[in-house]
Amino acid sequence: MSLPRSSRYVIIGAGIHGLSTAWNLARDLRSSGRGSGADVVVIDKAGVGAGASGIACGVIRNNYFQPAMRELMAHSVDVWESDPEAFSYHPVGYLQISHEAMHEDVASIHAQQRDIGYASTFVEGAEDSRRHMLGIFDDWQAQGITSVLQEHRGGYANNMASLKGLLGKAEAEGVSVVGGVTVLGFERDAAGAVTGVVTDQGTVGCDQVVVAVGPWVQQIWAMLDLPVTTDVLGTDGQVHRRPTWTYMCLQEGTLEVDPGYLTDNAGNMPPVVHIDTDAPLYDADGLVTEGPWGVYYKPDFNFGGVQGGYMPYVVDKPGEEVAVDPYGPESPDFVVGEDFYRTWSAALAHCQKRFEGKGHLMSREPSGGIGSFSPDNFPMFDMFCDNVYFIADSNHGYKMIGVGALVARELLGEPQGLLAPFCWSRYATGDLHPVSNSPYPWS
Numbered sequence: 001m002s003l004p005r006s007s008r009y010v011i012i013g014a015g016i017h018g019l020s021t022a023w024n025l026a027r028d029l030r031s032s033g034r035g036s037g038a039d040v041v042v043i044d045k046a047g048v049g050a051g052a053s054g055i056a057c058g059v060i061r062n063n064y065f066q067p068a069m070r071e072l073m074a075h076s077v078d079v080w081e082s083d084p085e086a087f088s089y090h091p092v093g094y095l096q097i098s099h100e101a102m103h104e105d106v107a108s109i110h111a112q113q114r115d116i117g118y119a120s121t122f123v124e125g126a127e128d129s130r131r132h133m134l135g136i137f138d139d140w141q142a143q144g145i146t147s148v149l150q151e152h153r154g155g156y157a158n159n160m161a162s163l164k165g166l167l168g169k170a171e172a173e174g175v176s177v178v179g180g181v182t183v184l185g186f187e188r189d190a191a192g193a194v195t196g197v198v199t200d201q202g203t204v205g206c207d208q209v210v211v212a213v214g215p216w217v218q219q220i221w222a223m224l225d226l227p228v229t230t231d232v233l234g235t236d237g238q239v240h241r242r243p244t245w246t247y248m249c250l251q252e253g254t255l256e257v258d259p260g261y262l263t264d265n266a267g268n269m270p271p272v273v274h275i276d277t278d279a280p281l282y283d284a285d286g287l288v289t290e291g292p293w294g295v296y297y298k299p300d301f302n303f304g305g306v307q308g309g310y311m312p313y314v315v316d317k318p319g320e321e322v323a324v325d326p327y328g329p330e331s332p333d334f335v336v337g338e339d340f341y342r343t344w345s346a347a348l349a350h351c352q353k354r355f356e357g358k359g360h361l362m363s364r365e366p367s368g369g370i371g372s373f374s375p376d377n378f379p380m381f382d383m384f385c386d387n388v389y390f391i392a393d394s395n396h397g398y399k400m401i402g403v404g405a406l407v408a409r410e411l412l413g414e415p416q417g418l419l420a421p422f423c424w425s426r427y428a429t430g431d432l433h434p435v436s437n438s439p440y441p442w443s
């Protein structure tokens with residue numbers, strides 16, 4: 001596929017958001033009689049799934065403390081459920097297993113899930129939680145748990161397979177997806193709007209740009225001279241100046257057992273397990289961490305074992321220069337270290353007896369990756385420079401397959417209520433998302 005000299009819509013990035021936006025935009029253009037997929041080109045410096053979407057663990061959940069996140073996720077789960085085969089979606093459900101410090105937060109999540117009709121069960125109290133988990137896994141033994149939220153929708157999807165499904169849908173609408181094209185800058189008119197996307201293969205004239213470059217967002221942001229720092233009006237009434245983009249390393253890995261090793265008591269694929277607890281964590285060599293700690297895991301034939309992750313760590317300290325290219329040669333050292341292997345495998349054994357003594361089966365294949373985070377660690381979806389729409393999901397986003405459909409409608413002039421809480425102006429007005437007691441920055 002060659003690069004056109006111009007296209008009404010140029011989408012940068014062939015990950016989950018770029019492809020989903022392209023597919024939905026093409027479909028909406030056609031169905032409204034305002035154009036077709038021939039008006040849309042997706043360009044990527046490498047190819048489909050070269051970024052975070054291609055390595056994502058693939059967990060799909062609604063479990064968010066922030067009401068706006070939950071509503072957005074419920075919309076995305078509808079999209080996953082609309083074509084499970086094409087998206088390689090496994091609707092096994094999701095478990096949020098928590099210690100007491102999170103009890104109230106998770107109770108409010110459950111209440112609000114009920115309000116929006118998102119099916120889930122909430123179990124409270126140490127004994128009932130233990131009994132509930134033993135009903136799923138007869139070797140459950142985690143300590144310090146006082147609530148379990150079981151979401152009956154969601155689960156996980158296989159990263160590259162779902163992107164191929166999206167690619168197929170976009171191409172069927174006539175969208176061109178061109179790999180091996182790196183965006184280097186922009187041509188702009190006197191008012192600042194983009195008139196051309198400058199690439200290493202030439203310039204593509206355009207009416208509208210969509211930026212969906214995942215952890216590379218800071219690079220494109222800088223090309224448009226957008227602000228390096230952002231003033232955030234905090235809940236304390238003070239203005240806090242923050243770096244606009246920071247990085248965290250997502251630590252993930254795979255225990256090399258047969259994925260069938262983690263079936264539930266009935267022999268079926270279980271829900272994705274996510275546990276947060278303050279119980280001290282031990283292995284055969286002694287104390288691993290005093291906690292609180294949190295891990296997630298699932299059996300996964302795609303990864304070839306029981307796969308999951310641990311809490312991320314900050315790669316750049318606020319105020320310092322952030323990396324030029326998060327996945328490039330100048331990237332920070334984000335290799336998952338021995339600490340991760342030890343902690344994660346000890347955590348699995350803490351939860352389920354079947355994992356005791358299995359730490360030596362941890363795969364040493366490179367795993368995990370970098371995420372780019374916004375000033376409040378939540379997504380930012382908004383238009384800049386008059387015609388450049390940023391889909392910057394702050395690393396929440398493989399599960400957010402539905403955002404592309406909403407962005408497509410905004411591009412065609414229909415503002416979307418589900419996206420409004422993620423606008424850029426929230427930092428200045430202090431309309432921030434509430435923060436939970438989870439050890440994860442994104443829950």
Ligand SMILES: Cc1cc2nc3c(=O)[nH]c(=O)nc-3n(C[C@H](O)[C@H](O)[C@H](O)COP(=O)(O)OP(=O)(O)OC[C@H]3O[C@@H](n4cnc5c(N)ncnc54)[C@H](O)[C@@H]3O)c2cc1C
Nearest residue numbers: 013015016017045051052053057058059183214397398399
């Ligand atoms: C290890 C890991 C595990 C994760 N697990 C989950 C999970 O379980 N569930 C979940 O919901 N989310 C998860 N995430 C987060 C999720 O993967 C990302 O939020 C999401 O995939 C971002 O999608 P995207 O389409 O914005 O960007 P990406 O998928 O990163 O795609 C961006 C594309 O832009 C291209 N690009 C970049 N710069 C340029 C340029 N200058 N010119 C042209 N092309 C360019 C890249 O080549 C890339 O293909 C995980 C992330 C990581 C790192």
